[in-house]
Amino acid sequence: MRVKAKDEILRERILSGADKLFQKYGLAKTTMEDIAREAGKGKSTLYYYFKSKEEIVDAIIYDESDRLFAAIQSAVAEAPTAKDKMKALIVTRFNRLRNLTNLYNALVQEVREALAEQCVNEFSIRYRKQYDLKEAGIIKSILQYGIVTGEFRIFSEKELEMMSFIFMSSQRGLELDLIIHNKLDEILLRLNFLIEIMLSGIRK
Numbered sequence: 001m002r003v004k005a006k007d008e009i010l011r012e013r014i015l016s017g018a019d020k021l022f023q024k025y026g027l028a029k030t031t032m033e034d035i036a037r038e039a040g041k042g043k044s045t046l047y048y049y050f051k052s053k054e055e056i057v058d059a060i061i062y063d064e065s066d067r068l069f070a071a072i073q074s075a076v077a078e079a080p081t082a083k084d085k086m087k088a089l090i091v092t093r094f095n096r097l098r099n100l101t102n103l104y105n106a107l108v109q110e111v112r113e114a115l116a117e118q119c120v121n122e123f124s125i126r127y128r129k130q131y132d133l134k135e136a137g138i139i140k141s142i143l144q145y146g147i148v149t150g151e152f153r154i155f156s157e158k159e160l161e162m163m164s165f166i167f168m169s170s171q172r173g174l175e176l177d178l179i180i181h182n183k184l185d186e187i188l189l190r191l192n193f194l195i196e197i198m199l200s201g202i203r204k
Contacts, residue, residue, distance in 0.1 A: 011049055014039045015063065018056045027057060068096045069134055076138060082146030083199055089138060090171070090191045132168060140164040143202075152202045167198055 017038035021030045032053055036046040050056045075092040079085040140160050146152035155163065174190055 007049075010039075010041070010045075011059075014041070014046060014049060015056065015060050019060055022057070022060070027053075065131060065134075068093065069138075071096050072138060076142065082142055082149060082151045083195070085142045085145065086139075086195050086199065087192065089135075089142065090195065091188065093135075094188055094191070136164045136168055139167055146202075150204055152199075153204050155202070163202070170194060170198070 014035065018030070018035045021034055021038055025034075030053070032043060032046060035053070035056065036043045039046065050059065072089055072092050075088040076085045079088040140163075143152060143155070143160055143163060147154055171191060171194065174194060175187060
């Protein structure tokens with residue numbers, strides 16, 4: 001078993017403390033002073049590891065995102081068919097997002113704030129782009145797998161890119177509507193229905 005270095009342990013303590021504060025008070029109301037106090041360290045120690053609150057938020061989201069995609073890739077790899085792989089992606093992603101409380105709540109809160117203010121902040125855009133690239137890559141690989149196994153018709157590279165984008169955008173739009181109307185329990189049911197509709201059009 002790998003022994004964690006002192007710096008790694010302290011970094012994790014800072015992120016864990018910040019995570020608790022973000023969940024309790026929100027991103028905007030939590031200060032660097034609050035985070036340092038929660039970690040039991042001075043501000044100078046905190047700034048040694050993170051230059052700003054935004055950098056801490058980035059670290060929390062990226063760490064949780066790495067775990068999320070590891071779980072998705074594992075579930076997708078175990079599913080036997082392309083259709084099952086697509087369902088595994090959707091179900092695992094949603095369940096992990098609900099379990100990763102800070103990531104899910106942060107995304108939900110940012111959606112609501114962006115709608116209220118009619119704007120999207122720089123962090124949200126940067127995170128979303130990186131997240132979307134990863135997920136689009138997984139969706140594309142599932143479509144390619146379906147072509148190889150004969151489940152789906154043959155498509156060109158450009159068509160695969162387009163389908164990955166359309167599937168991901170449709171999924172995002174559906175989630176957004178359900179988040180706005182506070183109907184999270186209906187997401188999986190409707191996402192599975194979306195999968196059935198979209199895959200029925202590309203089956204061989």
